[in-house]
Amino acid sequence: MALRVNSENFESEVLKSELPVLADFYSDSCVPCKRLSPIISQLESERSDSLKVVKVNINFDTELAEKYEVQAAPTLIYFKNGEETARLRGAVKKAEIEEILI
Amino acid sequence: MSKMYDTIIIGSGSAGLSAAVYAKRAVLDFIVIEKEYMGTGQIAESGRVDNYLGLYGENGFDLGEKFREHAEALGTEFLESEVISIVKDGNAYKIALSDNSDILTKSIVFATGANPRKLSIKGEEEFSGKGVSYCAVCDGAFYKDKVTAVVGGGDTALEDALLLSKICKKVYLVHRRDEFRANKALQNTVKNTENIELVLNAKPAEIIGDKKVTALKIMQNDEEKTLQLDGVFAAVGTVPNSKLLNGIAELDGNGYVIADETGATSAEGIFAAGDVRTKQLRQVSTAVADGANCIFSIEKYLSNV
Numbered sequence: 238m239a240l241r242v243n244s245e246n247f248e249s250e251v252l253k254s255e256l257p258v259l260a261d262f263y264s265d266s267c268v269p270c271k272r273l274s275p276i277i278s279q280l281e282s283e284r285s286d287s288l289k290v291v292k293v294n295i296n297f298d299t300e301l302a303e304k305y306e307v308q309a310a311p312t313l314i315y316f317k318n319g320e321e322t323a324r325l326r327g328a329v330k331k332a333e334i335e336e337i338l339i
Numbered sequence: 340m341s342k343m344y345d346t347i348i349i350g351s352g353s354a355g356l357s358a359a360v361y362a363k364r365a366v367l368d369f370i371v372i373e374k375e376y377m378g379t380g381q382i383a384e385s386g387r388v389d390n391y392l393g394l395y396g397e398n399g400f401d402l403g404e405k406f407r408e409h410a411e412a413l414g415t416e417f418l419e420s421e422v423i424s425i426v427k428d429g430n431a432y433k434i435a436l437s438d439n440s441d442i443l444t445k446s447i448v449f450a451t452g453a454n455p456r457k458l459s460i461k462g463e464e465e466f467s468g469k470g471v472s473y474c475a476v477c478d479g480a481f482y483k484d485k486v487t488a489v490v491g492g493g494d495t496a497l498e499d500a501l502l503l504s505k506i507c508k509k510v511y512l513v514h515r516r517d518e519f520r521a522n523k524a525l526q527n528t529v530k531n532t533e534n535i536e537l538v539l540n541a542k543p544a545e546i547i548g549d550k551k552v553t554a555l556k557i558m559q560n561d562e563e564k565t566l567q568l569d570g571v572f573a574a575v576g577t578v579p580n581s582k583l584l585n586g587i588a589e590l591d592g593n594g595y596v597i598a599d600e601t602g603a604t605s606a607e608g609i610f611a612a613g614d615v616r617t618k619q620l621r622q623v624s625t626a627v628a629d630g631a632n633c634i635f636s637i638e639k640y641l642s643n644v
Contacts (some may be wrong), residue, residue, distance in 0.1 A: 262382055267477035268383045268400055286497035296480045308551065308570075310477045326468050328375065 239290040241297055244300045247293075252336040254320035259288070259338065262302060264295045271330035273311050276331045288338060302325040313337075344368050344445045344635050347434060349422055350450035350584075352380020353623045354613025356406040356415075357630025358448045363413035363636050369444075370416045372436070377417075379403025379453050380616070381577075382623055384585070386498060388477065425583055430644055432608065446640055447610040448633045449584065449596060453577035453614040453621075458490060462546030463573075470552025470570050475499035482570045484508050488555050490543050491574035494541075497521040497529050499574050504532050511566055513538045515558060538566070546571055552583050579615045591617050602633035608644075610636050 239261065242250045251258045253300040261277055263270035281290040295302040295310060305314060317336050323337035346362060348355045362369050376423045377544060382388070385399025394527035420439040425447065434442045455473040457463060463471055472478040479502055487507050491499040492514035512529065517539045518528050529535055542557035546552055548596035555566045580596045588604040589597045595617045612629035614621045
């Protein structure tokens with residue numbers, strides 16, 4: 238189960254994480270977010286050794302959404318060593334996510 | 340020789356799922372092809388559905404899930420893939436999929452639905468996802484205490500405006516006519532909501548911004564005006580996903596597949612159901628009816644081929 242993060246623990250959980258992190262910026266009752274969710278869970282269990290997955294609920298954590306200029310839900314941001322290396326928007330397919338997880 | 344299906348249902352919205360239920364009961368050999376993972380079509384985007392008989396007040400997403408569970412309970416098989424082309428092959432059709440595989444079928448239920456219509460103005464593409472949205476439920480939360488505009492005059496536009504009025508400081512409702520198409524109850528609520536400002540007889544002209552949207556230029560009664568705002572939500576109706584039938588079946592001027600209640604199109608063996616076909620009223624109830632009718636038509640068609 239992916240960890241919910243907020244602006245308080247974002248630095249320690251995401252930016253300073255040893256493993257690369259896939260952050261799922263989602264909003265409540267957003268249909269594409271609901272469709273994407275099971276795919277994210279699959280990736281999380283398939284890659285538990287090499288990937289950390291976190292979730293940001295933008296209904297509550299607007300600060301993080303603003304900071305990373307996220308304006309569409311869902312948005313996936315891939316962080317490596319604290320740096321954003323890729324970003325995907327919308328209910329993308331599993332293969333498209335796998336492509337950015339390098 | 341590769342397998343020949345009785346029918347292939349393209350699309351897993353209300354029309355496609357209803358067709359699946361009827362096709363199972365008719366013991367047809369079929370699968371449902373869907374572009375989206377576990378899709379249920381446009382109904383999923385509806386906040387609350389108050390006009391589907393027997394399920395008063397259900398939210399759209401849950402209603403769609405119920406439809407899907409029903410089709411699954413009867414053993415419907417789904418295939419997540421995109422149809423690239425449909426080609427007539429003797430008495431049958433060959434459906435080419437995005438993974439380069441082909442499927443052969445004697446008939447097709449074409450239930451591909453419709454997608455949100457674009458505003459088709461300058462800046463729309465550039466700022467899509469950066470202040471231009473087609474889903475207030477998804478993206479509304481990004482505009483807390485900000486100013487937004489909803490463009491449109493139907494149920495969706497007014498529902499979006501109401502939803503945003505609870506989040507935003509101010510919501511402009513921009514509509515090209517001076518009357519709304521939306522239902523009267525909704526209109527009354529909107530008119531009584533303090534932070535919704537009606538901008539009537541106004542057409543959007545351009546979306547302006549730098550990194551993000553900052554303003555919407557409109558033409559109101561032939562006069563150019565600029566609304567300073569942070570987000571624009573488009574709710575100007577839908578366009579049918581009928582491209583695949585271009586040159587195969589007759590479409591009307593707006594791209595809807597011409598078919599009556601039986602679902603029969605001008606292409607023998609292809610039956611259209613749901614929002615993609617020409618009809619008076621596009622609702623869940625009429626989509627469900629279409630799915631049923633198409634399968635009934637297909638049973639008759641198959642007994643004659």
